Amino acid sequence: MTLGIDDTSWNGDGRPATPAAAPTSTPPSPDPALAARPEPAETAPEQVFRGIGVSPGIAIGPVVVLDHQGLRLPPRKVAAEAVAAEVARLDEALAAAAAECAQAEAEARQRLGPQYAEILAAHTAMIGDPQLRADARGRIEQHRISAEHAVIEVLEGHAGRLESLADSHLAARAADVRDIEARIVGKLAGRRPKSFQDDLAAPSLVLAHDLTPSDAAQLDPRRVLGFATEAGGRASHTAIVAAALEIPAVAGVGSLLDHARSARRAILDGEEGLVILDPAPPTLERYQAAAEQRSARYRTLSEEAGLPAVTLDGAEVGLWGNIEFVDEAAACLKWGAAGVGLYRTEFLYLRSIAPPTEEEQFEAYAEAVRSLQGRPIVIRTLDLGADKLSPHLGGGVEANPALGLRSLRFSLRRPELFRTQLRALLRASALGDVRVLLPLVTTLDELRRARAVLGEVAAELRAEGRPLREALPVGIMVEVPASALMADRFAKEVDFFSIGTNDLIQYTLAVDRTNETVADLYSAADPAVLRLIARVVEAAAARGIPCGVCGSMGGELLYTTFLLGLGVRELSMPPHQLPEVRRLIRGVRLDRAREVAAEALRLDTAGEVVALLESALLPMISDAATGAPAG
Missing domain, CATH: 3.20.20.60 (Phosphoenolpyruvate-binding domains)
Known part of the structure; x- marks a missing residue:
């Protein structure tokens, strides 16, 4: 593969990437998922594609296109006498997929830390969810279909509902569902998942329709300089892991792969959300210089983290950090944040097959409070809706969830969930400077009802002799015109x-x-x-x-x-x-x-x-x- 003007690939911080070691044995046969790219007879014209920058940095290198690799499935229907065997196959595959996912979780925990391993922990929990087994078994027994097709029907249904949601943060979770689907069906089909990185001949840019969170968790920055996907967005777990590894990434590029199959090299700009195929020499030189400048700039900026x-x-001006995982508080401290201005608690629910208990939530909030070493933390209550939690908490899919039962409306409609979260949050408030943030408040009546519940929960805890912060600051997210117009009230x-x-x-x-x-x-x-x-x-x-x-x-x-x-x-x-x-x-x-x-x-x-x-x-x-x- 030819890398460009000087055959040098560049990683996200502007330094030349370490070249791959020369093979000492016969290289493996190319994976058919990696599209072959014929050498063009002449220089291809430069093509620029725009997407969403989800992990900052500039990466320059050869292109590898990762195609969808379909599984060979058995016939859909099975004979009546084969139903019991199909159920047994289902159980074996679920157990094997859960074990494999648990191993991947352990490896991610060692490489990336606990907050990113939790993504795969959620996958393990989903695979082990009795409801998944019950739904798939029901389809096998009632419709006499193969275990593979039963699993696909159940999980594609969940993925489709998630993709239909207006909330991009939750729509992106369809990739998680399809990730576990691929694991289970792969076990049923007798195919061991393989990392696409095994076939990379040199440090490369990977272009794909999408990458599963499992693929992302295994990314090796020495081999994958950056990646771009046609699907996805800022809220996807794949994007979160890319940022943790400091691998430049662009998502939501749209129709990219058909143009990329013949590309020899590319530039990926994770800040501007650009993918440039076969860049012209002046463009390549400009971005190589920009990568070097970016590296120098961040070295200087890291020295300024302690400046006011x-x-x-x-x-x-108070500069605060937004976090989703507890361990992200360390990055806030690294860059000199005054505190955490938004701790999104949704992930505690998204990663569980059942709503997290009071104790589970308390431990998460307490860890975040302690990790900030006295700095304030603003914890936002659950910002999801019944439609978005239907796989776990029940409820139907709404035609327009953005205007439906979401955020504080949902919490007020499900007081048992709201009170559990408030109990955990108030208990954690005794450990530091905790503040409560209510999402998507639309009316004064909503605010007053929420504050009443908060007061009742605080009284319960005091009666139990539990410590909590008195005069706990309570704020609202101003996210709709109604609350903006009534801001004075x-x-x-x-x-x-x-x-x-x-x-x-x-x-x-x-x-x-x-x-x-x-x-x-x-x-x-x-x-x-x-x-x-x-x-x-x-x-x-x-x-x-x-x-x-x-x-x-x-x-x-x-x-x-x-x-x-x-x-x-x-x-x-x-x-x-x-x-x-x-x-x-x-x-x-x-x-x-x-x-x-x-x-x-x-x-x-x-x-x-x-x-x-x-x-x-x-x-x-x-x-x-x-x-x-x-x-």
Whole structure:
């Protein structure tokens, strides 16, 4: 395989990748899943594809296309006398697949740490779920179909329901379901899963329709420089693991593989979400230089992690981290976060075949609190809906789950689940600076009902003699226009606001943020969105309560100046975004930020707003890079 101008492949931090050792024996036969790429007679034209950057960095190298590899299945129908044998085959396959998944979990725990091993632990639990066996057995016995087809019917049904959801975080979990489906059916078909990495002749970029979480957990950064998938998004477990391994990754590229089969080399930009096939020499040289610059920049940024996030005129800004796994708190500390501004608790439910117990939740929350070493942590209550939890908690699939029974609405409808979570959360509050965040609050009645339940649970714990934090701060996520428009009233009844910009944009503009056909209409820069944010910040300031931003806007440099100009002084984001935002803040002057914000609120279109913010951003980045004193 030819690698490019100088036959050098580059990994995510800008350093040349270690070349693969020369084979000492006959190499294995190529896996048919790795598409053959004939050498082109002449240089192919450069092609650029845009997706979603899910793990930052730049990777340059040869291309390997991973095709779907179908299993050879037996005939669908079985004879009546063969039903008992099919059930026995099912049980053997479930046991073998669970054992294999448990082994993969142990290996992931050693390589990646416990939070990523939990992904595979969830798979093991799902394989061992008695309901899965019962559903598959029922199909075998009632419809006299093979064990393979029974498993596929059950799990494809779950995967299809997940993919239909408007919440991208949960729709991405279809990959987990298909991962365990492949394990079980593979055992039934007598085929041992094989890592595609075994056939890589050199460190490469892997392009696939999708990668399962199991594939991702086994990625070797020395062999896989980066990957891009046609499907998926930021919320997928595959993306989470890629970020942990610091492998650049792009998801949701769309129709990529048909174009990639003849490509000899590619560039993958995990920050901009770009895949460039057969880059022209000038493009290749530009990205090689950018990779080197990125490596140098992050070395400098790591040295600045202890610096305060203070503007040039002395205004302090609290930078917080968003986490989903407890162990991600370590990354928050590494990059100098003031605390955790959003701890999503959904994963505790997604990884379990049954709702987690009070004790299981308490242990998770307590570990997160202790790991922050006294820094505050904002724990958000369950942000899922009955439709999204139907495989575990019951409930039917709603036609429009984004407007249905989700988040706080769901918790209030299922008080036994809500009270269990609140008990665990309040118990953990005795261990440190814990704050509670209620998601998708729409009406004052919802807030008051939730606070009443919280008060009842606190009284129960006191009666039991359990310690808890008195005067526990309670805030709401401002994610819908209703709560933004009523922010002045909400401000009288809560301790803080946290603006969830992702859903706020979706609900304000009536645009499904997971629908690629209307993606051009989904814009944080839309004047309607900006005015709602300004209204919320103003209401918080009038009441004297903190107002932070924990949605994607909080970590996007384009909007940092605007948010500071409005008066936002708390920004929460994925830990890897903290260093760049800190550096920018240290180059901002508040008087200029206020001017930018005021001008943005006067504009008519998102395009005009973006142009204004981009023009304001460049000189501030320059000021920050010069190391001008800031506080």
